[in-house]
Every structure is written in C-alpha cells, then in structure tokens.
Amino acid sequence: MSDVERPLSGGRTVAGVVRVGETVRRPMSVRSPFAHRVLLRLAEADVGGVPRFLGVDEYGREILSYQAGETAHGRYEWTDEQLVAMVRLVRAIHDALAGTPEAGDAETVCHHDLAPWNTILTAGHPTAVIDFDGAAPGPRADDLAYLLWTFLDLGLSSTSAGEHARLLRLACDAYAADDGPKLHAALLPALRREQERILAFRAAQTDPFSAQKHKDVQTALHWLDAHQRTLEAHLAA
Known part of the structure; x- marks a missing residue:
C-alpha cells in the first residue's frame, strides 16, 4: 500500500485530512473517541456506506477506510x-x-x-x-x-x-x-x-x-x- 499522503478536498474538509492508500488520516478531537465507538458499532452491525475505524497512526491521527467517490x-x-x-x-x-x-x-x-x-x-x-x-x-x-x-x-x-x-x-x-x-x-x-x-x-x-x-x-x-x-x-x- 502506498504511503504517499494526498490532501483531500471536495467538501468542508477538516484541515490536515489526507488520503494514504485506501485509508484516510484525520486529526483527532475531543469527540473522536465517541465517534470511534459509533463506527465500531456500525461495523459490528455490518452497516455499509460508512467509514471503518482502523486505529490510530504513529502521528496520533485516526485511520479510517477511504470511501471511493x-x-x-x-x-x-x-x-x-x-x-x-x-x-x-x-x-x-x-x-x-x-x-x-x-x-x-x-x-x-x-x-x-x-x-x-x-x-x-x-x-x-x-x-x-x-x-x-x-x-x-x-x-x-x-x-x-x-x-x-x-x-x-x-x-x-x-x-x-x-x-x-x-x-x-x-x-x-x-x-x-x-x-x-x-x-x-x-x-x-x-x-x-x-x-x-x-x-x-x-x-x-x-x-x-x-x-x-x-x-x-x-x-x-x-x-x-x-x-x-x-x-x-x-x-x-
């Protein structure tokens, strides 16, 4: 998987959001832990059409699955x-x-x-x-x-x-x-x-x-x- 970081745009993008291969890396906020629990719950229920929370990288950024489109x-x-x-x-x-x-x-x-x-x-x-x-x-x-x-x-x-x-x-x-x-x-x-x-x-x-x-x-x-x-x-x- 490529480790090249490509800034994402196209919406009201949070500063510092980048794509790395088939993942998205985003700076975390005080709300992130709850959002992660929500995404894990949706993955557990096999709900499609939402990002999967994949962990935290070495820079302290959340790792999410990339949603193509x-x-x-x-x-x-x-x-x-x-x-x-x-x-x-x-x-x-x-x-x-x-x-x-x-x-x-x-x-x-x-x-x-x-x-x-x-x-x-x-x-x-x-x-x-x-x-x-x-x-x-x-x-x-x-x-x-x-x-x-x-x-x-x-x-x-x-x-x-x-x-x-x-x-x-x-x-x-x-x-x-x-x-x-x-x-x-x-x-x-x-x-x-x-x-x-x-x-x-x-x-x-x-x-x-x-x-x-x-x-x-x-x-x-x-x-x-x-x-x-x-x-x-x-x-x-």
Missing part, C-alpha cells in the same frame, strides 16, 4: 430515487445504533451533520456518509430534518414550497413506512429545532463564513414560518 458538496437538486436512497442509508445507520450503549436513553445516535458535504456519491448515487465527529444521542427526526434542510436547501432554493412539501413527505415515507404518521408530525418541529441550533452556533462565531451562514439560517427560519401550513398539509395528507 466524490462529495456532493454544493449540490441541491436530487431525483426522487437519489433522495430515497440517502434516506434509507440513514435509516440503516439509525437502526443499527438504536438501543446501543452509545444511544443511551435516546432513540438512536444522530450524525448531526447529514449534508451534501458529508455525502459520497458514486455515479451520482448517494453511497456513503462520512465525518461522524458530531455524532451524539438524539431523536431520529432531528437527523432527518437536518438532512432535508441541507439537501434541499430549504429557504434559499427557488423550488416551490409545494414541491419541497412533496419531497419532505416522500422522504418521511421512505424512512418510516411502518410508522409514517409519527414521523410526519415530528419533522417540522425537528426542522425548527435544528435551524435554531445552527443559528445559535453561528451566532457564537466571528468569522465571515459564519456571519453569512447566520443570515442564511435566519432566511430558512423565515421560510419555514411562511410555508408551515403548506408543509403541514402535505405531511398530514
């Missing part, structure tokens, strides 16, 4: 089939982590940053989720709501509220065909909760990128206020 960073238009594939991948992750020590009393372990920049595409098809550093126990609806917000660019996209409402319903049905009504009712409160979480996070930052993102989240919240009845009607139908 390209990141979906900057992409906000998806076919129904692509969106459903992504949702079902997340459902498999959530199911494997529900009831584990990592989830504790919560429904599951949430990724907390399910977005195009953390999604790997193969031939345009979502095939993997990366970067579990933000993983923490939480409700399934929070992860799904965040995914739909970032994938559909809710509040900033020119797509109509009616079409977005259809896609939200499609995603809910694909995720929870066995318990759709419960998820339908939970989705919009979860979406608002996630937007307010990111709004508070960006408000605490001082860099220009965060300032712009703070404005974008405010716009998304205004959009949700303006179209909540339309979204609720589609989800309840």
